[in-house]
Amino acid sequence: MAMTIHVDIVSAEKEIWSGPATMVFAPGEMGELGIAPRHTPLLTRLKPGEVRVQDQHGDQESFFISGGILEIQPHVVTVLADTAIRAEDLDEAAALKARQEAEEAMADRNADMDFAKAKAELAEAAAMVETIKKVRGRK
Amino acid sequence: MAGAKEIRSKIKSIKNTQKITKAMEMVAASKMRKAQDRMTATRPYAEKMRNVICHLAHAHAEIKHPFMIEREVKRVGYIVITSDRGLCGGLNVNLFKKTIGDMLGHHKNGVEIDVVAIGRKAVDYFKRQNANMVAQTSNLGDTPHIEELIGTVKVMLDAFADGNIDALYLVNNEFVNTMTQTPNISKLLPVAGPEDAQLKHHWDYIYEPDSKVILDSLLMRFVESQVYQGVVENIACEMSARMIAMKSATDNAGDIIGSLETMYNKARQAAITQEISEIVAGAAAV
Numbered sequence: 001m002a003m004t005i006h007v008d009i010v011s012a013e014k015e016i017w018s019g020p021a022t023m024v025f026a027p028g029e030m031g032e033l034g035i036a037p038r039h040t041p042l043l044t045r046l047k048p049g050e051v052r053v054q055d056q057h058g059d060q061e062s063f064f065i066s067g068g069i070l071e072i073q074p075h076v077v078t079v080l081a082d083t084a085i086r087a088e089d090l091d092e093a094a095a096l097k098a099r100q101e102a103e104e105a106m107a108d109r110n111a112d113m114d115f116a117k118a119k120a121e122l123a124e125a126a127a128m129v130e131t132i133k134k135v136r137g138r139k
Numbered sequence: 140m141a142g143a144k145e146i147r148s149k150i151k152s153i154k155n156t157q158k159i160t161k162a163m164e165m166v167a168a169s170k171m172r173k174a175q176d177r178m179t180a181t182r183p184y185a186e187k188m189r190n191v192i193c194h195l196a197h198a199h200a201e202i203k204h205p206f207m208i209e210r211e212v213k214r215v216g217y218i219v220i221t222s223d224r225g226l227c228g229g230l231n232v233n234l235f236k237k238t239i240g241d242m243l244g245h246h247k248n249g250v251e252i253d254v255v256a257i258g259r260k261a262v263d264y265f266k267r268q269n270a271n272m273v274a275q276t277s278n279l280g281d282t283p284h285i286e287e288l289i290g291t292v293k294v295m296l297d298a299f300a301d302g303n304i305d306a307l308y309l310v311n312n313e314f315v316n317t318m319t320q321t322p323n324i325s326k327l328l329p330v331a332g333p334e335d336a337q338l339k340h341h342w343d344y345i346y347e348p349d350s351k352v353i354l355d356s357l358l359m360r361f362v363e364s365q366v367y368q369g370v371v372e373n374i375a376c377e378m379s380a381r382m383i384a385m386k387s388a389t390d391n392a393g394d395i396i397g398s399l400e401t402m403y404n405k406a407r408q409a410a411i412t413q414e415i416s417e418i419v420a421g422a423a424a425v
Contacts, residue, residue, distance in 0.1 A: 010187055012285045012364045014180040030347045043195070044347035045356060069357055071191045071344075078187050080360065083285055094290025095297065098274035102256070105266055105275055 002056055005037040005074075009051065009063060011081040016063060017053065024077050025052040026070050033070070035077055042072040051079055143410065146403040150396055157392035163226070164385035170281060171317070171378035177282070178314065178375050181368050188361050192330070195344070195354060204351075205300060206358045207330050214251040216273075216295045216304040217242070218327070219265070220311040220369050221258035222377040223277055228384035230312060230320060230377060231260045237322040238310050253304055255295055257288070257370060273298070281374060285367045292363050299328050307362075311369035312376035318383065320376040327362050 004020035024035040027049030033042075046069065052062045065081040072078075196207075219238055221231045242252055254270045256262045259277040266272070274294040279287055298304045307328035312320045346353055 008183070008187060010184040012181060012184045012360075012367050013177075015183045018183075028347060041344045042347065043191070043344040043350075043353050045353060069191070069353065069360070071194070073194075078191065080184065080188055080191070082360075091289055091293050094286075095274070095293035096290070098255075098276055098290040099294055102262075102272045102275040105262055106272060108266070 003037040004056060005035070005039070005077055007053055007077045007079070009053075009065075009079040009081060011065075011068075011083045013083050016081065017061065019053075019055070021053045021055055021077075023054040025050075025054075026079065027051070028070065035072055038074050039072050039077075041074070042070075044070050046070050046079070046081075051081075143403060143406045146399055146406060150399045150403065153392050153396050153399070157389055157396070160385045160388040160392060164382055164389060167378045167382040167385060171375060171382055174281070174371065174375035174378050175314070178368075178371050181364070181371055185361075185364050185368055188357070188364060192357060192361060195350075195357070204354050204358060206328055206362075209329050210305050212245075212248075212250055212305045214253065214304045215245055216253045216255065216298060216307045218255045218257065218292070218295060218307065218309050218366060218369075219261045220309070220366075220373045221256075221261040221264075222373065223259040223279065224377075225260065226384060227377050227381040230380040231264075234310065234312055234322040235264055237324065241308070241310075241324055253295075253298065255291055257291060257366075258373070279370065283367070283370050283374070285363060288366055288370065289363060292366050296328075296359060296362060309366060309369050311373045312380075314372050314375045314379070317379045320380055325365075327365055330358060330361065 002022050004022055005024065006019070007021045007024055008018045009016040010018075022037070024033075026033045026035065027047045029045045029047055033044070046065060046067055048066045049064070050062050051065055052060055054060050063081075065079065066083070068079060068081040070077070070079055217238065219234070221234060225231070245252060252271065254265050254272045256265050256272055256275040257277070258279070262272075262275045262277050274291045276287060276291045295304070295307055299307055306326065308324050309327050310322065310324050313323040315321055344350075
């Protein structure tokens with residue numbers, strides 16, 4: 001029986017694939033990697049691309065990943081796949097958006113406050129009108 | 140005694156309410172099952188990632204990433220996860236109670252607090268409390284995706300990296316079982332290193348491109364996945380809490396209908412008795 005290496009492909013949202021393989025191919029950041037059993041321990045980031053897994057019968061399965069991290073130990077390969085397309089400026093934009101939304105929410109609160117203040121003033125004015133009417137009626 | 144007609148219309152309206160709560164209960168039950176599946180599906184990623192971080196810390200005891208270093212706490216961050224919608228019993232209220240209790244503890248020590256709100260209930264609550272809310276996300280729906288959370292989490296990660304906050308906590312409901320959900324506060328940053336730093340077999344990875352960059356993205360994804368897991372777990376909690384709340388609402392409606400029906404029968408009986416006695420009295424007079 002051919003020597004195998006255990007492969008786990010997981011993403012934050014679900015487990016994608018798990019099982020033994022004779023060979024794994026992955027798009028490393030510094031170049032394409034071919035991983036056979038008893039590979040030396042290695043840790044690298046992955047580029048968006050295809051991860052191919054070859055099982056004992058020579059069948060190949062391939063998965064598209066949009067980046068992630070690859071860990072290799074002599075008998076285990078772990079692919080921590082990203083589900084989202086990541087880039088520094090994209091992340092930055094998302095962070096900015098979340099921040100802005102919070103600011104807007106807080107600004108809304110002020111708007112509410114203004115509304116409450118206006119309502120209170122209106123009630124006061126209405127009460128004043130009421131009193132004046134009563135006073136006039138008495139006369 | 141109230142008129143029979145009024146009681147009848149009241150019974151009808153409560154029956155309609157009962158139909159709605161019953162439907163909501165069943166919807167929540169089916170959504171809960173899906174949410175639980177998603178919850179279990181997210182576990183392997185976090186486990187594998189924790190393994191890799193452990194290996195890394197073992198292999199490289201001398202490297203200390205800023206995210207792993209404990210420092211004096213002057214300002215803390217909270218990521219508070221709640222549901223978007225209400226009608227789920229005391230789920231969110233209990234969570235807020237626990238959060239405020241924890242925050243007060245920090246407040247007494249003169250520690251300032253930043254809040255990130257996830258879920259509309261949290262956004263509304265902290266808006267009312269006039270908390271220092273630095274970022275928010277809401278309307279994630281029943282199937283949240285991690286990319287919707289990246290920005291919100293990054294705000295806190297950046298704050299930690301820049302030294303604006305010295306600790307980061309995650310607050311969400313923990314799914315114990317269908318009947319029980321407990322609010323839970325867990326520490327995200329600094330990441331606790333492995334406790335037993337035993338150096339039995341000292342080996343190291345080959346790093347491509349280098350260890351710092353990899354650890355950086357690894358820890359960032361780790362925190363993100365923890366938050367994502369929190370969101371998914373909170374949805375499962377929301378659905379089961381709603382299911383329970385709607386079930387008891389349906390039961391209560393049934394009780395009220397029962398007592399109203401008794402009242403209706405009594406009123407009807409009284410009216411008939413009165414009519415008969417009037418006829419008898421009339422006949423006797425003749």
